[in-house]
Amino acid sequence: MPEPAPAPPSRPPVSISALLELEQPALVLLDSNYKIVAANRGACLLSGFQPDRILGLDFFSLFEPMEREKLNDSIKSGIPQTALELQLVTAQGKMIPVGVSCAAAEGQIWVAMWDLQPLWDLKNLADEARDRVDRISNMGDVGIIVYDHDFRIEFANQMAGEILGRPAQELLGGELTEFLGKVQSIQLRNHHSTFHLDQQRRVRMELPVERPDGTRKLVEIYLSMTSNESAPVRTYAYLRDLTERVEMENELRKTNQFLQNVIKSSVDGIIAADMKGNIIIFNEGAERLLGYRAEEVIGKIHITQLYPPGVAKKIMRRLRSENYGPKGKLPTTPTTIVAKSGEHIPVRISAAIVYEGDREIASVGIFRDLRERIKMQQQLEETYRQLLHSEKLASLGKLAAGVAHELNNPLGGILMYANMLLEQAGGGPAAQDLREIVEQTLRCKEIVRGLLDFARRRGEELARVQLNEVLEKCAGLMSKQASFLNIRWDKHFQPNLPQVAADSDQLSQVFTNLIVNAADAMEGKGTLGIRTWAEGEPPQVHVEISDTGSGIPEEHLQKIFDPFFTTKEVGKGTGLGLSIAYGIVRRMGGDIQVRSKLGQGTTFHLRFPLEAPARIAAEAQEGLAGIRDREGRAVQVVLAGEKGLMRLLSFYDSFEPKDAFEGLPPGLKRERRKWVIGLMGGWRNFLLLHGEEVIGHIGVTLGESDLEEVIIFIHQDYRGKGIGSMALRHVGDLMAREGCRRLWLTVESTNTSAIRCFQKAGFRFTSRELQPEMEMMMDLEA
The missing domain is CATH 3.30.450.20 (PAS domain)
Structure with missing residues (x-):
């Protein structure tokens, strides 16, 4: 098988x-x-x-x-x-x-x-890292966006979404240019085009972004790019919302500008310095006060250079002390500062230290110039002195007139009988004694005549006078006398000197008296100076007559115009010449002052207004035309206000005419024209000096106006005495005579003296309205 x-x-x-x-x-x-x-x-x-x-x-x-x-x-x-x-x-x-x-x-x-545990551990670490990055990126106020070269967003934190007005998740995957405006997208692309030149550079840009809800944000964006051969290019955008900051900066800028304008426009000088003394603020008021420009001092001049030696340190010691007010603040106190010209200027200073926490960082001072105030105070003191002198002259004039009249008759009898006895005595032993009686009696008569001239106030015949001509005439007459042969004349006359309204004869008397006194002071040897010029606002004509004599002691200067005061030897002067000259000059609306130093001579300074007081009053009245009361009706004002007074009196300062109507009674509502006479601060003094001229002007004005009512304001507690009382009564008489039937009287306190002046003129109380002690109505008694 x-x-x-x-x-x-x-x-x-x-x-x-x-x-x-x-x-x-x-x-x-x-x-x-x-x-x-x-x-x-x-x-x-x-x-x-x-x-x-x-x-x-x-x-x-x-x-x-x-x-x-x-x-x-x-x-x-x-x-x-x-x-x-x-x-x-x-x-x-x-x-x-x-x-x-x-x-x-x-x-x-x-x-x-x-x-899988190691992988899970790595994954947990990655998740933790991612969460940490998210937390960190969302902690600040900066928006973060990461995008690729196509502007497609790969990462966006919450703040980026808030700034762009969208949830952060909505931004992912979109193009950044979709969330910006057209113009802004172009700007972004333009900046990107420069990255190829230098990928390490950072780009800053500010873009206005409009959000979906219509609001606009100003966004600051910083761009930076990463470049790696093993990884794609990424751009990191850091966004910051500038809107609130810009708004705050604008508000701060406005506030700073306002404060700068306040400091700049202040009338007072404002100066600030750091703690090293370097000046950091110097406003326009300080420029006007000290004469420096701001650029000359800021950062260039030490604060101590603006004070006399030691004063700045003294002020700082006071600022740091609690003995002069709250620590760090110095209430208003007087001091002195030094101008660019070297002038020492009196000021009032209010100062403070500027603190930052507890640390001193600067000091600031507010300076108010006292020169004008001191000048005004001196003028007021001088005016007060002159008023006292005028009252003294008036009282002494009345006394002198009475004494002169009482002495004239007995002196006349003594002289007559002494002459008769002298004729009978022949050459006997009594003749010499009788001649002495006659001589002394004639001297007494001369004194009495001087008293009468002093007491008698002749009405001035005012005309347009050229002072140069009057002085030339006086000097020509006096120069021919023996006592002037060795005196050198020094004359300086201003050509075309304006004319003044004055009495030529009385001026000749004044100038002659001053020239004779100058020659006597020099004992016939020296230089006699005469000078004229015009200046001032309103314009005035000035005259100075000076000598090189022995001078007048300072303690005598305040008495030089007093009646019977003289520095001459007994028998060589009555002491009335300068008093008479003073009265003449003052009645013409002028002023006379003296300055002198022992061994250096004496100078008399005279000032004359170009117009008479009544004409000045008329001009002041024209300047106050068109004023209306609270009801809108035209109200004519006579001398109602210190601006008018300034032109009439040459003292006191500003006034707004509307102030005269603050006290108008509401019940006064009639349609007829009214006149207001304002008796304000200084009026009594004015009436003492110029009563006749002003009353005459008021009388003329009242007579032209068909008056029925007059309103009178007395804004100070008016004590109606002497000439002032007479002047008020004169006003009352004028008003009654010219048709006035009703008088409104407004006073600051119950003033019975002023009321009585008008009662004497026929006015009577009929009613009281509003505050009974403040305002009252008086009707002329039928």
Whole structure:
């Protein structure tokens, strides 16, 4: 029989022993009942079972019950499966994540397993890192966007979404240019086009962005690009919302500008310096006060250079002390500062230290110029002195007139009988005594005549007078006298000197008296100066008569115009010449002052207005035309206001005419024209000096207006005395005579003196309205 054919060659058997020695992956071989029939070292290490214990185990028992069904389906399908992620239960009961893959061949089931714990650890680390990045990127106020070369966004944090007005997730995958305006997108692309030149550079840009809700944001964007050969190019955009900051900066700029304007426009000087003394603020008021420009002092001049030596340190000591007010603040106090010209200027300073926390960083001072105030105070004191002098002259004039009249008759009798006895005595021994009696009696008569001239106020015959001509005439007459032969004349007359309204004869008397006094002071030797000029606002004509004599002691200067005061020897002067000259000049609306130093001579300075007081009053009245009361009716104002007074009196300062109507009684609602006479501060003084001229002007004005009512304001506690009382009564008489039948009188307090002045003119109380002690109505008694 033939030999059987040889069997076909079989597949080389798998070397199970070699597989069982492997540690990776873990391999087990299952039978048809899914029992483990073989396991390599890796399976034993992974499961924790010893080799003799793992064999025969149900493979499914190594996994969680809930995962066995998934594993069973995979193995029974007989189809090679991709890895499953399952939880392996070790012999020690520990759960280990494993990957499982199985395959069936020729009745054998091979299962491969590997430990997933290291991968899971890496994944957890990656997740933690990603969460940490998200938290960090969302912690600040900076939006972060990462996009590729097509501007497609790969990452966006929450702040980027808030700035662009969209949720961060909505930004992912979109193009950044979609969320910007057309113009802004072009700008962004233009900046990107420069990156190819230098990919390491950072680009800053500011873009206005309109959000979906219509609001607009100003966004600051910083761009930087990463370049790596192993990774695609990415651009990082860092976004910051500038809207609120810009708004705050604008508000701060406006506030700073306002404060700068306040400081700049302040009338007072404001100067600030740091704690090293460097000037940092110097406003326009300080420029006007000190004469420096701001650029000359800021950062260039030390603050101590603006004070006399030691004054700046003294002010700082006071600022740091609590003895002069709150620490760090110095209430208003007088001091002196030094101008660019070197002038020492009296000021009032209010100062403070500027603190930053508890640290001193600067000091600031507000300076108010006191020069004008001091000048005004001196003028007021001088005016007050002149008023006292005028009252003294008036009182002495009345006394002198009475005494002169009483003495004239007996002196006349003495002189007559002494002359008769002198004729009878012939050349006898009594003749010399009688001649002495006659001489002394004539001297007494001369004194009495001077008293009468002093007491008698002749009406001035005012005319346009050229003072140069009057002075030339006086100087020409006096220069021919023997006492002037050795005197040098120094005359400087301004050509075309404006004329003044004055009495030429009385001016000659004044100038002659001053020239004679100058010659007597020089004892016939020296220089006698006469100078004229015009200046001032309103314009005035000035005359100075000076000598180089012995001068007048300072203690005598205040008495020089007092009646009967003289520095001459007994018998050489009555002491009335300067008093008479003073009265003449003042009645013409002028002023006379003297300055002198012992051993250097004396100068008399005379000022004359170009117009008479009544004409000035008329001009002041024209300047106040057109004023209306609270009801809108035209109200004519006579001398109602200190601006008018300034032109009439040459003292006191500003006034707004509307102030005269603050006290108008509401009950006064008639439609006829009214006149207001404002008796305000300084009026009594004015009436003492210029009563006749002003009353005459008021009388003329009232006479032209067909008055029925007059309103009078007395804004200070008017004490109707002397000439002032007479003037008020004169006003009352004028009003009654010119047709006024009703008078409104407003006073600040019960003023019986002023009321009596009008009662004497025929006015009587008829009713009281509003505040009884403040406002009253008087009717003219039938």
